[in-house]
Amino acid sequence: MTRDLDISRRMVLRGSLNAAAVTVALPFLDSMFDVNGEAYAATNTTLPTIFGTWFYGLGLAPGFWQPSATGANFPLTPQLELFAPVKDKMNVYSGMQVFLDGKVNQNHYSSAQGIMTGYVAPTGAGYSTSLDQAILAKLQPTTRFRSIEVACDGDTKSSWSARGDSGMNPSIVSPASLYGRIFGPEFVNPNAANFKPDTKTMVRHSALSAITEQRKKLVTMVGADDRAKLDEYFTSVRDLEKKLSFELQRPAPLEACTVAGRPEGEKEGTVIEDAMHRHNLFIDLLTHALACGQTRVFNLSISQGMSGLRKAGDPTGHHTYTHEEPIDPVLGYQKMSRWFSDQNMAAFLYVIQSLDNVKEGDRTLLDRSLVFAYTDHGEARLHSMKEFPLFTAGSANGRLRTGYHVNAKGDTVSRLPLTIQHALGISVDSWGRESNMTSKPFTELLV
Structure with missing residues (x-):
């Protein structure tokens, strides 16, 4: 220099x-x-599309989440059967992988980096602009908050959102802090009579x-x-x-906007029951913030990829269980590891239902949203970079077909971020670098 x-x-x-x-x-x-x-405010204009990412660590139980058929009307598997009430408003994606291109697998890092940036760096560094921030650069939204990042495990570094190469965007770890930031003295209710x-x-x-x-x-x-x-x-x-x-x-009136209540009962620590309580408080606040037009992009992380969340009364964390717990010969999976991943899926269901419960005209907040749920490994026990359990929820204002299972059969995971960008109306020819570069969105899902 x-x-x-x-x-x-x-x-x-x-x-x-x-x-x-x-x-x-x-x-x-x-x-x-x-x-x-596609809902309408008092201004009779289409409400803008919302994008969110939702990260959960350590994947799901291999062989127990992948649907046996593709397309619409696919059968729900044991680990996904809880999504039956919202199946027609979400998609399941299987078969995709992150290519390392000869680089060393930086466990719990390279995979998420590949998914969110389309590139795997040679070392555990080089993390650059993430999908959410690339989308923001194209959308150029006029909102009070460019994006909001939150984490449920109490770690501000639990984040995969990055703007440029200057580091991750830190996460807010306290629902009370998020409440103050959004609904504190600077909040302006778009439906207030006076401005x-x-x-x-x-x-x-x-x-x-x-x-x-x-x-x-x-x-x-x-x-x-x-x-x-x-x-x-x-x-x-x-x-x-x-x-x-x-x-x-003066903000345009938003019929669905209501001021959130102050969160109560917040607890610190790594007990997963407490983390899930914080998760639900975060989602409640984010739902109100989105309905009130405070932001169009959010990122939530349940935990770090190498999750240290643990069950109440048990000193062993989720990550340790994925490596040390034997596969139950009768059940066919790691019992405690499956329990943790089931908690994660229940939390994602809460996200979908919370957004879908906010009515905007004849549609819902979920209908104009696109939430991308991803993880760091296919099979955490082996640090697998294949067969990631991935999901989207919402139709992005009717631009993405829902109720589908897509099996990409060994393709790069970058096909999904590319599809997401097209569904958000962003004109981009490709996404990713090296073997993770693709110009093939899932056209069968795009309207």
């Missing part, structure tokens, strides 16, 4: 607003270091505008690496400007 000029960590961009000084700090740059270092822009918001919005010319000049003064970092940083600044602009405008 060559330093072309001396930019201090304390350097800020300066402007003025009504004769008052305005400063905006800069991110960490290489130059700062040495070489070592008055907040003066603090007006000043903040003007302050960002005041340094526009300086930030353009700064980009021409630095090297390529720093330009990329500044572009990523100022994209975040522009998103903040859009957020503030959104808050300065």
